[in-house]
Amino acid sequence: MAANTAFRTCPDTGLKVHLPAQALIKANAVAAVVFLLVGGVLGLLVALTRSELDFLPALPAESFYAVLTAHGMDVLLFWIVFFEMAVLYFASAILLNCRLAAPWLAWVGFVLMLVGAIMANVAVIQGESSVMFTSYVPMKAAPHFYLALILFAVGALIGVGVFFATLVIAREERTYEGSVPLVTFGAVTAAIIAVFTLASGAIILIPTFLWSLGYIAHIDSMTYKLVWWAMGHSSQQINVSAHVAVWYAIAAIVLGAKPLSEKVSRSAFLLYILFLQLASAHHLLVEPGVSSEWKIFNTSYAIYLAVLGSLIHGMSVPGAIEAAQRGKGYTRGVFEWLTKAPWGNPAFSGMALSLVMFGFLGGISGVVMGTEQINLIMHNTLYVPGHFHGTVVAGTTLAFMAITYLVVPLIFQREILFPKMAQWQPYVFGLGVAGISLFMMGAGTLGVARRHWDSNFSDATLTFEYPAAAFLMLGLNGLFAIMAAVGGAMYVVVVVGSILFGKRREGAGEPAQQPAEPPAGAAVGSYGNAGTLHLPGTYVLVGVFFVAFVLYYFVNWKYLSEVWPLS
Amino acid sequence: MAESDQPSEHDDSGPVPFMQRVLDNPFLLLFLGVTMPAVLYIIWGVMEIANIPIAK
Amino acid sequence: MAIAPPERRLWWKEPLDKAEIIWITIAFLWGVVMFLAMIYWHIVGEQNLSNEAYRIDPEVFAAKAEEMTEKYTVREEGDTGIPVVHPPPGSDVYLISRLWEWWPILELEKDQSYRLHLSSMDWQHGFSLQPTNINVQVHPNYDLVMTIKPNEAGTFSVVCNEFCGIGHHTMVGRIYVTER
Numbered sequence A: 001m002a003a004n005t006a007f008r009t010c011p012d013t014g015l016k017v018h019l020p021a022q023a024l025i026k027a028n029a030v031a032a033v034v035f036l037l038v039g040g041v042l043g044l045l046v047a048l049t050r051s052e053l054d055f056l057p058a059l060p061a062e063s064f065y066a067v068l069t070a071h072g073m074d075v076l077l078f079w080i081v082f083f084e085m086a087v088l089y090f091a092s093a094i095l096l097n098c099r100l101a102a103p104w105l106a107w108v109g110f111v112l113m114l115v116g117a118i119m120a121n122v123a124v125i126q127g128e129s130s131v132m133f134t135s136y137v138p139m140k141a142a143p144h145f146y147l148a149l150i151l152f153a154v155g156a157l158i159g160v161g162v163f164f165a166t167l168v169i170a171r172e173e174r175t176y177e178g179s180v181p182l183v184t185f186g187a188v189t190a191a192i193i194a195v196f197t198l199a200s201g202a203i204i205l206i207p208t209f210l211w212s213l214g215y216i217a218h219i220d221s222m223t224y225k226l227v228w229w230a231m232g233h234s235s236q237q238i239n240v241s242a243h244v245a246v247w248y249a250i251a252a253i254v255l256g257a258k259p260l261s262e263k264v265s266r267s268a269f270l271l272y273i274l275f276l277q278l279a280s281a282h283h284l285l286v287e288p289g290v291s292s293e294w295k296i297f298n299t300s301y302a303i304y305l306a307v308l309g310s311l312i313h314g315m316s317v318p319g320a321i322e323a324a325q326r327g328k329g330y331t332r333g334v335f336e337w338l339t340k341a342p343w344g345n346p347a348f349s350g351m352a353l354s355l356v357m358f359g360f361l362g363g364i365s366g367v368v369m370g371t372e373q374i375n376l377i378m379h380n381t382l383y384v385p386g387h388f389h390g391t392v393v394a395g396t397t398l399a400f401m402a403i404t405y406l407v408v409p410l411i412f413q414r415e416i417l418f419p420k421m422a423q424w425q426p427y428v429f430g431l432g433v434a435g436i437s438l439f440m441m442g443a444g445t446l447g448v449a450r451r452h453w454d455s456n457f458s459d460a461t462l463t464f465e466y467p468a469a470a471f472l473m474l475g476l477n478g479l480f481a482i483m484a485a486v487g488g489a490m491y492v493v494v495v496v497g498s499i500l501f502g503k504r505r506e507g508a509g510e511p512a513q514q515p516a517e518p519p520a521g522a523a524v525g526s527y528g529n530a531g532t533l534h535l536p537g538t539y540v541l542v543g544v545f546f547v548a549f550v551l552y553y554f555v556n557w558k559y560l561s562e563v564w565p566l567s
Numbered sequence B: 001m002a003e004s005d006q007p008s009e010h011d012d013s014g015p016v017p018f019m020q021r022v023l024d025n026p027f028l029l030l031f032l033g034v035t036m037p038a039v040l041y042i043i044w045g046v047m048e049i050a051n052i053p054i055a056k
Numbered sequence C: 001m002a003i004a005p006p007e008r009r010l011w012w013k014e015p016l017d018k019a020e021i022i023w024i025t026i027a028f029l030w031g032v033v034m035f036l037a038m039i040y041w042h043i044v045g046e047q048n049l050s051n052e053a054y055r056i057d058p059e060v061f062a063a064k065a066e067e068m069t070e071k072y073t074v075r076e077e078g079d080t081g082i083p084v085v086h087p088p089p090g091s092d093v094y095l096i097s098r099l100w101e102w103w104p105i106l107e108l109e110k111d112q113s114y115r116l117h118l119s120s121m122d123w124q125h126g127f128s129l130q131p132t133n134i135n136v137q138v139h140p141n142y143d144l145v146m147t148i149k150p151n152e153a154g155t156f157s158v159v160c161n162e163f164c165g166i167g168h169h170t171m172v173g174r175i176y177v178t179e180r
Ligand code: HEM
Pocket: A039, A040, A041, A043, A044, A046, A047, A048, A050, A068, A069, A071, A072, A073, A075, A076, A079, A080, A132, A133, A134, A382, A385, A389, A392, A393, A397, A436, A449, A450, A451, A452, A481, A482, A484, A485, A488
């Protein structure tokens, strides 16, 4: 019967792989990588232009703003969301040993997304839609710019629907026992946030589309911004949930790590579901007309309960790795488990770098900047892109890159071409991104505006000069951007090369990334972990992180207290 | 503490605890995950914007 | 493993390790501290964005700004033709943002309070006071009113830090603060 031919058994994991799901995962992953390539080149051009270094090429003003608009869209929306579709199909059909619900519908969604993504790029190239991907009204783009984003969102919503339907099928057909795996639960979290995200996008973009056509006279700029960020920021929360799930998946596949506690990790995801999306308010902290009560409650995710979720994952993920490593006998000292980790495996190193940089660069800066009053000294400066290149590039993008090194052998059934290049890739990209993140934050602390073509204000009637240190930051940002771009290019070369020319691994194949057996007698008890945890390395790491967090937080209150009093 | 060191002593039968049932129900979670921000962020926020007074 | 269903059927009943309980408690309390810090700053801190805002027509706002300018202009800025306005301390001060200028130039006195009104005539703009680095969003049809109290004398610039079209990077205004 068709049902039998529609599956193959994965020789590495023993998982049943639904072939239509596999095809969809491939298509979405490939589309994602293409948009990363395009968007990455555009990001480099932006950074070079902003570097103000004479020996680097620079765009003219008009194309700078078009390129910046396209960069934001291509990487933030298209690369990330296409990849997330692949993650959702993987976490449902593959991990649950199940068939994907209505693959044809998933293809419809894919085509809509692709059409939308291409159309949006065309609109920006045509030049009438250099409005940044936020497209704040009353600045107006061409109608097909909004239409393109609507098509993309509808397509993505269809994909999310297929994911939920697959969960239902898996439960009804009893393809798994008990509760879904933790990684799937993380994907459920991402999908739930995606529903809110995409619905908010539709609510605001459809009237805006009609407005651009002239059917609606006025769109209120505050309401637009409030609802737009319910999409714009929540989409970042999809990323967080998805890449945390990816961290757990990589730790499990590469090291056989298991969660320290299902209860704790799942509760942390529940905190995400309930509270993470409130932080859309981060973008409205210095806006007129919304009260401090609303701002404080929402920006703090209701008393920082979603941050609590992240802090929990921040201990559970390294803790799970330490426990697995100790179970394998790497028990000497505090850090042998870490020094003997598979740093040459790009899936592992990418995941580890993503975890650390997301926490230290993206996480801390995000909470600090999201403090109602501290936002006054950061809003719309380069600090903002500095922060989110720490979250969505160092965190999400690097995590997605890392899992690609597992997806290529397991789903594309190809061996990694250029393994040496693959080995270096996470480090090159990671260091480059750490640089752009830090130096943009540095420039922002010195006041430099984001989305700004000319930090010298040469054509302005009234002159102004940023401090010299700001230009140092901008220049360094340009140089590290080159490094990040090289790291990105290495990723594209390895992935595209492997998919097209990698050795096929059919049948048993040699176990490239053999998942280790869950270690017997590991540090983690099989039932809960009370009294069984011994993770000194993780405690030290978490302690260092916490101290850095607290210090940086109060330093910024100090900065704030020095500016002009206002009330 | 002493008890939990003996995993085998734990009983894995009996009714599924309430919180586990909640976490195993994606559609309940979906409802919560959409309602919370819709009410606390969007509706509350839009109401505040709608109530901004007109300048004299 | 995290990619397989939980090993035990009733995983919710898993007891927790002390280390995890401690970390969760610390993290929770830290969240409470950060939450209370914002409220605390509203009570004792000096830098809080006001909640005072009104709906306003751009023409009405422009008229108020022009009236103020007419009354209190003290000179023109070089050969730019931009008026420099020295309003009395404590008064309502209007700063227009439009493609691509901040109008007029303000001259304020150190350690005096002013009710600064911000609104846009067209698209959104970003009020970024440099080098002190205070950043506030400016919308059309909304009048944001905040009380400011310059704490140092000198020449300050207002950079637009919200993208507002092709002239965005030329949109620079000025505020002078004089010693009393
Ligand atoms: C080679 C890698 C990259 C480089 C060099 C780079 C560099 C930059 C620079 C310099 C800016 C402009 C800041 C400004 O003037 O406001 C920017 C903006 C941005 N970047 Fe990247 N970026 C890279 C990759 C990415 C990736 C992978 C993502 C998302 C996953 C991303 C998301 C964004 C977004 C959303 C913006 C804001 C656009 C806007 O303000 O409308 N970037 N990037």
